[in-house]
Amino acid sequence: MKLLIHELASLAYVSVRTLHYYDEIGLLKPSEISSSGYRYYCEDDVKRLKKILYYKELDLPLREIKRLIDSSLSDSDTLKRHKLLLELKRERLNKIINSLEENIKGEGTMSFDEFDMKKIDDAMSQYSNEVTSRWNNTSEYKESSKRTQNYTAEKWKKIKSEDDEIIFTFASLINTVVTEDKAKETVKRWQDHISRYYYPCSDEILSSLGAMYVADERFIATLDRFKKGTALYMSEAITSYVKNK
Known part of the structure; x- marks a missing residue:
């Protein structure tokens, strides 16, 4: 299934302008954009839009809908x-x-x-x-606890410095499209960093982390210290990286 933006708008009883806005905020991005700029939505995109509209019926803010x-x-x-x-x-x-x-x-x-x-x-x-x-009940969480319990203060200082440097890079990229090479490189660095110091970070685990960065207010508060919107950008960059790998 491939639908142009006006075809999806007609199918879902929403406006083209609404779909453009959902794309802008990362709530619903088309699976494909042609060289001439045409947006194409696949079956998974249609299913995601349906979920969005379900939550809209509950009068939830769009940020909350994306998080869920x-x-x-x-x-x-x-x-x-x-x-x-x-x-x-x-x-x-x-x-x-x-x-x-x-x-x-x-x-x-x-x-x-x-x-x-x-x-x-x-x-x-x-x-x-x-x-x-x-997440708290996963083997990865337990592996992280086991690995990190013997880290020295000096080791933690080094890890924290690398944490901050990578997150700061994400923050500096907020106005960059998540499909750009720099965004993808930063996601890969983050994945390797987690695997090196915490637990083996597969693409599946990375995706779960990306979702959690906007699902847990504590993560949002921590990441947005660098710049407002960093948590959301990291989540979107991770989703794009794994999806297009």
Whole structure:
């Protein structure tokens, strides 16, 4: 399947301008751009757009949507979560409709329970926490703990210096397209750095890390110290690197 941008817009009932914006912010990038500048979307892109629109129904900000879609949860888990969240939203809307009907009949109460977002907020929080908890239970996390426990202060100082230098390079590339050679070289350096000092970093693990960099607020805060948007850029650069390898 290959769809031009106007064909996908028509299929999904969104505007071409919306798809251009999703491309700009890294939420939905076309799989292929021809030499003449035509954008082509494949089946995986269409599936991703559908996930985006599911989350849009929950009125989530686009950054949050990207964070959730790029998480390491399987498609099956993601779709089940979509269903749960939409059911919670439907339950809330039904309560609001019932409250309106009661008020129309003059039977309204002073309760505001129908506007309660706690169930939806709790479900979203649980979803976000799953991304981090899954990583904490991996063999790579355990290998990292085992390897690093005997590092001296001098060794940690050297590693931290290399950490900062590579992340600073990512920060300096924020306005560079992630498919540029410099971005790809920096991702490779980061992958090699992790393998050298922490644990074997396969492409699969690297992808999971990229997702976690925008799924965990602690990572966002740490990486964005170098420059706002660094965490998001690293995540997008890693995704592009692995996808186009």
